[in-house]
Amino acid sequence: MTNDADDKQRQLEQYRVDMEGSRLTTDQGVRVDDTDNSLSVGERGPTLLEDFHLREKITRFDHERIPERVVHARGSGAYGFFQVYESLAEYTCADFLCDPSLRTPTFVRFSTVAGSRGSADTVRDVRGFATKFYTRQGNYDLVGNNMPVFPIQDGIKFLDFVHAVKPEPHNEIPQAQSAHDTLYDFVQMQPETMHFLMWLNSDRAIPRSFRMMQGFGVHTFRFVNAEGRGTFVKFHWKPTLGTHSLVWDEVLRIQGNDPDFNRRDLWEAIERGAYPEWELGVQLVPESDEHNFDFDLLDATKIIPEEVVPVRPIGKMTLNRNPENFFAETEQVAFCTANVVPGIDFTNDPLLQARNFSYLDTQLIRLGGPNFPQIPINRPVAPVHNDQRDGYHQHMIHQSRTSYTKNSISGGCPMSGIVSGDMSGVFKHYTERVDGNKIRKRSPSFEDHYGQATLFWNSLADWEKEHLVAALKFELGHVERRYIKEKVVEHLVHVDHGLASQVAEGLGLTAPPTGTPNHGRSSPALSQANAPRDSIATRKIAFLIDDGSDAGEVGSVRDALQSRGAICELVAPHEGTAGSLTVDRQLSASSSVLYDAVLLAAGEGLTGDGYALTFVREAFKHGKAIAVLENGRPLLDAAGLPGRQGVVEPGDGFVDRFTAAVAAHRHYDRDVAGFPA
Numbered sequence: 018m019t020n021d022a023d024d025k026q027r028q029l030e031q032y033r034v035d036m037e038g039s040r041l042t043t044d045q046g047v048r049v050d051d052t053d054n055s056l057s058v059g060e061r062g063p064t065l066l067e068d069f070h071l072r073e074k075i076t077r078f079d080h081e082r083i084p085e086r087v088v089h090a091r092g093s094g095a096y097g098f099f100q101v102y103e104s105l106a107e108y109t110c111a112d113f114l115c116d117p118s119l120r121t122p123t124f125v126r127f128s129t130v131a132g133s134r135g136s137a138d139t140v141r142d143v144r145g146f147a148t149k150f151y152t153r154q155g156n157y158d159l160v161g162n163n164m165p166v167f168p169i170q171d172g173i174k175f176l177d178f179v180h181a182v183k184p185e186p187h188n189e190i191p192q193a194q195s196a197h198d199t200l201y202d203f204v205q206m207q208p209e210t211m212h213f214l215m216w217l218n219s220d221r222a223i224p225r226s227f228r229m230m231q232g233f234g235v236h237t238f239r240f241v242n243a244e245g246r247g248t249f250v251k252f253h254w255k256p257t258l259g260t261h262s263l264v265w266d267e268v269l270r271i272q273g274n275d276p277d278f279n280r281r282d283l284w285e286a287i288e289r290g291a292y293p294e295w296e297l298g299v300q301l302v303p304e305s306d307e308h309n310f311d312f313d314l315l316d317a318t319k320i321i322p323e324e325v326v327p328v329r330p331i332g333k334m335t336l337n338r339n340p341e342n343f344f345a346e347t348e349q350v351a352f353c354t355a356n357v358v359p360g361i362d363f364t365n366d367p368l369l370q371a372r373n374f375s376y377l378d379t380q381l382i383r384l385g386g387p388n389f390p391q392i393p394i395n396r397p398v399a400p401v402h403n404d405q406r407d408g409y410h411q412h413m414i415h416q417s418r419t420s421y422t423k424n425s426i427s428g429g430c431p432m433s434g435i436v437s438g439d440m441s442g443v444f445k446h447y448t449e450r451v452d453g454n455k456i457r458k459r460s461p462s463f464e465d466h467y468g469q470a471t472l473f474w475n476s477l478a479d480w481e482k483e484h485l486v487a488a489l490k491f492e493l494g495h496v497e498r499r500y501i502k503e504k505v506v507e508h509l510v511h512v513d514h515g516l517a518s519q520v521a522e523g524l525g526l527t528a529p530p531t532g533t534p535n536h537g538r539s540s541p542a543l544s545q546a547n548a549p550r551d552s553i554a555t556r557k558i559a560f561l562i563d564d565g566s567d568a569g570e571v572g573s574v575r576d577a578l579q580s581r582g583a584i585c586e587l588v589a590p591h592e593g594t595a596g597s598l599t600v601d602r603q604l605s606a607s608s609s610v611l612y613d614a615v616l617l618a619a620g621e622g623l624t625g626d627g628y629a630l631t632f633v634r635e636a637f638k639h640g641k642a643i644a645v646l647e648n649g650r651p652l653l654d655a656a657g658l659p660g661r662q663g664v665v666e667p668g669d670g671f672v673d674r675f676t677a678a679v680a681a682h683r684h685y686d687r688d689v690a691g692f693p694a
């Protein structure tokens with residue numbers, strides 16, 4: 018083992034099967050001459066049971082599916098590596114966090130939570146962000162989400178929450194949607210959901226790209242250093258491209274245009290060599306400060322505001338390789354919060370404790386038995402030796418004559434992990450002292466369900482607040498039972514009265530006159546308005562062209578934008594060529610919702626084309642930068658846009674101005690409420 022980013026790929030190499038030049042065989046390796054016709058008695062006679070090839074094919078097909086994940090069923094994965102900036106030995110003895118020369122291989126799976134495997138990517142939902150670090154001390158799994166808070170505080174409520182958000186049990190409707198009665202019934206009965214509800218209805222729930230979303234470990238975990246000293250830690254992934262979202266109307270249209278929108282985006286970026294990157298950051302809290310907050314560190318419905326405890330960047334992850342087989346790698350990867358390495362330990366967060374049980378348990382049914390850690394994607398690069406053997410699909414042939422520890426027959430092997438009294442590299446549970454009676458009772462320190470929901474609301478930019486109110490109106494607008502809407506509004510009053518009133522108005526309700534007064538505190542780090550907006554790297558720009566386009570001008574603008582990292586596609590009414598330009602996409606088979614920005618470079622021809630007009634209007638409605646070359650003006654005028662914010666006219670510094678408009682991500686200052694794109 019060389020301990021670098023390629024360790025995992027080297028290990029996987031022995032499992033890869035190349036079909037090139039191969040001949041068709043059965044599963045037993047017997048060559049097959051005909052796989053198109055069953056073995057039968059005569060050409061029109063009955064099929065014979067002895068046709069082992071037919072039976073094998075049908076049997077294998079019948080058993081192709083494994084149970085989809087009960088949550089996070091739809092996901093996409095990629096390989097990469099992680100490298101720490103400087104040693105964190107002061108806080109943790111985790112080897113991969115102490116040696117800056119190490120490049121630890123990783124596999125990440127991004128996912129939605131509620132939908133089935135075949136559901137659309139761009140639904141309103143939490144995104145999973147699960148990372149497996151193949152460290153030389155064993156696998157470490159950081160199984161996080163793109164939101165830092167969870168809807169419930171105790172794992173015993175997980176089944177209830179998931180049943181509430183999943184399709185309703187009588188008719189299995191709606192698919193991958195939170196906008197229905199059972200979720201909001203759960204919410205109104207369980208106000209600990211309120212902080213999470215704010216995140217779920219914010220733009221965080223509709224990320225532009227997996228590459229442009231944050232990740233959070235959610236729980237407070239514990240670092241433990243070589244001396245056994247513990248430090249509380251929260252994990253944050255921050256994308257170098259900034260945190261950006263789609264807009265709701267766009268989301269609805271993407272679902273039809275490209276249900277694989279986020280999956281495709283990740284795949285294509287990696288294929289192009291535009292490797293996504295995240296910085297890993299930690300919030301560190303000395304154990305002596307455990308009780309110095311106005312919330313409980315063990316409560317997964319709370320954040321530690323970054324302004325209170327700053328996020329310290331500790332390293333970077335780069336994803337640089339797509340899987341080769343979706344089922345073998347992305348579907349069979351098995352994460353578990355209990356997969357920790359020396360130097361990282363748990364806290365008594367009751368949600369985390371339940372998770373530590375659930376993940377292993379679910380893999381046993383999903384992957385068919387206890388040997389799933391031997392599936393190539395799950396294999397540690399660290400050596401594995403123990404007496405846990407047998408069970409379905411054992412791949413190893415253990416040679417020792419004993420399968421118990423301690424033994425004298427096999428030289429005592431495998432021996433204790435401690436070599437000559439040296440504890441380094443050995444997992445040692447943190448020796449926390451715990452005292453108490455056995456009770457089923459939530460700590461009073463978990464009681465404030467509104468304070469941080471208010472903090473989140475106060476931290477948002479005006480446009481983010483507008484989106485959140487609109488989202489709640491949409492969601493509750495799909496709830497059939499009026500009393501559920503009323504109850505949710507009654508809870509919102511304790512978050513912010515203005516918020517509650519706006520939502521209530523949309524529902525034809527009146528918010529109760531009094532609630533908990535807004536405490537006025539905010540955390541600017543929570544607003545996406547404060548995300549970096551300085552790059553157009555990997556942004557997709559559609560050039561609307563036709564036969565009258567100026568090929569020279571189009572070519573030079575395209576070259577300039579591509580040199581800054583953008584991806585430009587020429588969209589025209591027909592495939593083939595438009596003048597001397599090669600068309601990438603046909604207009605009627607495309608849509609502005611698949612792009613970040615539009616450049617109008619078509620001649621007069623498109624002013625009467627409904628697809629082109631919709632393209633421009635939707636781009637404007639969705640806040641996207643629109644640039645216009647001289648001969649594109651007629652189309653811009655024909656589109657009848659209600660403003661010019663974020664519209665870049667020809668003239669000096671055209672490319673620079675367009676670049677800045679695209680880098681801004683969206684132009685939410687447009688008044689588009691009355692514009693029916």
Ligand code: HDD
Nearest residue numbers: 086088089126145146147161162172175235371375376379
């Ligand atoms: Fe979970 C999958 C994230 C609470 C039980 N969870 C799963 C995945 C992610 C998360 C990203 C997908 C992993 C993959 O890509 O394969 N889950 C979270 C976060 C939570 C959380 C961030 C709270 C902080 N989960 C949670 C609780 C329980 C579970 C409280 C049960 C008590 N989660 C599961 C599971 C899943 C799962 C049933 C389904 C498939 C799987 O594990 O492998 O065990």
